[in-house]
Amino acid sequence: MTKKQDNSAGKMQVSRRDALKLGLSATIAASVFGGNARIVMAADGQVLKVANPAFNQDWSPLRGGGVPYRWNSIWWAAPMYFDEKGEIHPYVFTSWTPSEGGKVWTFKLDPKATFSDGSKITAKDVQGSWNVSAMPNTKNQRADQVLAKVTGYADVSAGKATEISGIATPDEGTVVVTLSETDPIFFMRVANHIAPITKASQSRGKDGEEVQDWYMPDSKAVYSGPFKLTKIDLDAGKLTFEPNDKFFGPKPKLARIEITSIEDNVTATSLIKSGEFNAHTELITSTIVQDLGKEFSDGPLIPTSQHFWFNTSRAPMDDPKVRQALIMAIDRNGLIKASYPDGPHKKTDQVINSVPGADNSGFEPYPYDPAKAKALLKESKYGGPERLPKLLFVGVSGPAIQAAAQFIAEQWRQNLGITAVDMKPQQDSYAGPDQNAVQIFRDDVGTRVPDAVSYLQGSIASTSSNAQNKMGGYKNAKVDSALAEAATKAADDPKRVALAQEAQKAFREDYAFIPWYAQAMSRWATKSVKGIDKNLDWQVAKPWEISIG
Numbered sequence: 001m002t003k004k005q006d007n008s009a010g011k012m013q014v015s016r017r018d019a020l021k022l023g024l025s026a027t028i029a030a031s032v033f034g035g036n037a038r039i040v041m042a043a044d045g046q047v048l049k050v051a052n053p054a055f056n057q058d059w060s061p062l063r064g065g066g067v068p069y070r071w072n073s074i075w076w077a078a079p080m081y082f083d084e085k086g087e088i089h090p091y092v093f094t095s096w097t098p099s100e101g102g103k104v105w106t107f108k109l110d111p112k113a114t115f116s117d118g119s120k121i122t123a124k125d126v127q128g129s130w131n132v133s134a135m136p137n138t139k140n141q142r143a144d145q146v147l148a149k150v151t152g153y154a155d156v157s158a159g160k161a162t163e164i165s166g167i168a169t170p171d172e173g174t175v176v177v178t179l180s181e182t183d184p185i186f187f188m189r190v191a192n193h194i195a196p197i198t199k200a201s202q203s204r205g206k207d208g209e210e211v212q213d214w215y216m217p218d219s220k221a222v223y224s225g226p227f228k229l230t231k232i233d234l235d236a237g238k239l240t241f242e243p244n245d246k247f248f249g250p251k252p253k254l255a256r257i258e259i260t261s262i263e264d265n266v267t268a269t270s271l272i273k274s275g276e277f278n279a280h281t282e283l284i285t286s287t288i289v290q291d292l293g294k295e296f297s298d299g300p301l302i303p304t305s306q307h308f309w310f311n312t313s314r315a316p317m318d319d320p321k322v323r324q325a326l327i328m329a330i331d332r333n334g335l336i337k338a339s340y341p342d343g344p345h346k347k348t349d350q351v352i353n354s355v356p357g358a359d360n361s362g363f364e365p366y367p368y369d370p371a372k373a374k375a376l377l378k379e380s381k382y383g384g385p386e387r388l389p390k391l392l393f394v395g396v397s398g399p400a401i402q403a404a405a406q407f408i409a410e411q412w413r414q415n416l417g418i419t420a421v422d423m424k425p426q427q428d429s430y431a432g433p434d435q436n437a438v439q440i441f442r443d444d445v446g447t448r449v450p451d452a453v454s455y456l457q458g459s460i461a462s463t464s465s466n467a468q469n470k471m472g473g474y475k476n477a478k479v480d481s482a483l484a485e486a487a488t489k490a491a492d493d494p495k496r497v498a499l500a501q502e503a504q505k506a507f508r509e510d511y512a513f514i515p516w517y518a519q520a521m522s523r524w525a526t527k528s529v530k531g532i533d534k535n536l537d538w539q540v541a542k543p544w545e546i547s548i549g
Helices: 010-021 026-032 067-075 123-134 143-147 153-157 265-274 288-292 320-328 332-339 370-379 399-416 432-437 452-457 465-470 477-486 494-508
Strands: 045-052 080-082 088-090 093-099 104-109 167-171 174-178 227-233 238-243 256-261 301-310 391-394 421-424 440-446 513-520
Touching: 045 265, 067 227, 088 093, 104 123, 123 143, 123 153, 123 167, 123 174, 143 153, 265 288, 301 399, 320 370, 320 399, 332 399, 332 513, 370 399, 391 399, 399 421, 399 440, 440 465, 440 513, 452 477, 452 494, 477 494
Parallel strands: 045 256, 391 421, 391 440
Antiparallel strands: 080 088, 093 104, 104 174, 167 174, 227 238, 238 256, 301 440, 301 513
16 A cells, blocks of 8 residues: 655646656656746755655665665764764764673763754663664664674564663663674674664554654654655655754754655656756766766765676686686776776775775785686686586676676687676576576675775675675685684774785685776765765765755
8 A cells, every 4th residue: 555645746646756757857747736846946945856766665764775775864863973984973872882892882872862853862762773673574674784793683683572682771871782792893883874763662662563654744753863854755756854953963054855756767867967856866877977977976985896706616617727717818907997987986906995904005906817817727627618618697787787797708708719608687586596507696795884804704704695695605714714813803903904804815816706896985966966975884974064056
């Protein structure tokens, strides 16, 4: 059943939605309803007009992912937050102190922190927000990235309990968290909007479950961030946010934020070029720089990268010499030029990037050496290209990815004589038993904390989903032991980074991936929009700073 909170569009809601889906301009669609989509200045100030790529029917801030998650920071506060440079800042929490070897963390709340109704944000609200985020029926996609190491989280996430036993609230301004194992960077894990701070009495029912539609204006919801949701019409795909005058942080500069669903990227690009919109949630096209200018897609590099991963258990990738030959036959400078010649993403040689520990001096990139590659392929147990099975890529789903995969295939043809290559867009179709039919997975890896150990634990450690599901059960004892030891070191201990770099070098020698690019977190806003820089968690770091002019 479709939810509807704002009837201002009247009986023509579906027609308006259909008009936008069909690619009609927002000016035409608005004129049908007596609106004026070109206005970006409200009578009382500036308006950010955002094109959203989907008609999302669920805007709960507790989902931990999805398209709506990109805007969590404008209407919800977090314990702490990272800015676009990866530096951590206090927010609802003003201090964080570890004890007992990093197994117990004490967080102090800002006594000035309030909700949009003026009521105080308390430790119980934090506790309740984390508890409801952990409940399996809430379906928070990434709650485990924040809370997995908290004592009692596993019981709640498995449906065996409704309260995380490791979270205590000795007073209204203090939260004490006990972990099941030492984690020196736990404070970094909570510095995001994956499980934002809500008024627990509204978001959580007596049974511990999330209350349906609790965040809607008609539910008299209160908000913790710099803006509050004032209108939502899911049929029309439109949301309106206005400043929260009780926000305990800096006063927002915008008068309003309007988010309107436009599913077609070509239409969205045209509307932005015409000035009818000035921002987008996540616009990804191969010609974005040419269409909207370098500044629109420009942004800081974040600890997320895209690579082509080898299934090391699948022939012919089970032969290290074949893997090495396939990598050395590729001019990776040409690879980035073929896929993102104008950016915003940047070529990378290693897994670690955009975090402390990116080893730009001690790490040796894979060389481009066609002659050596040809010799290695001949030395392999396959003896040459004629006896190789067909090489199957999956995850080749967009123009830039297609360009990259085709470049790789052409390099293999020219330098190694390999012609049997196939490409498929879907990764999910090759889950489970069918996964073994695939030799090359294109996928991203990354971390939501600026930490090299976390980055590698989620990408090349044998326990990672990437190693198990994309790389055919890849395991290197040197990698695992170095990361296990590194994880016990404090965030500022040089040994933490040094051990991560050792793990990465050990992984390099297995020749198990084709490095591609480090990802830039695009502004997705026109040149006139200021202060909309995003952080490593895909959130606008300081939404109160957004302005137009």
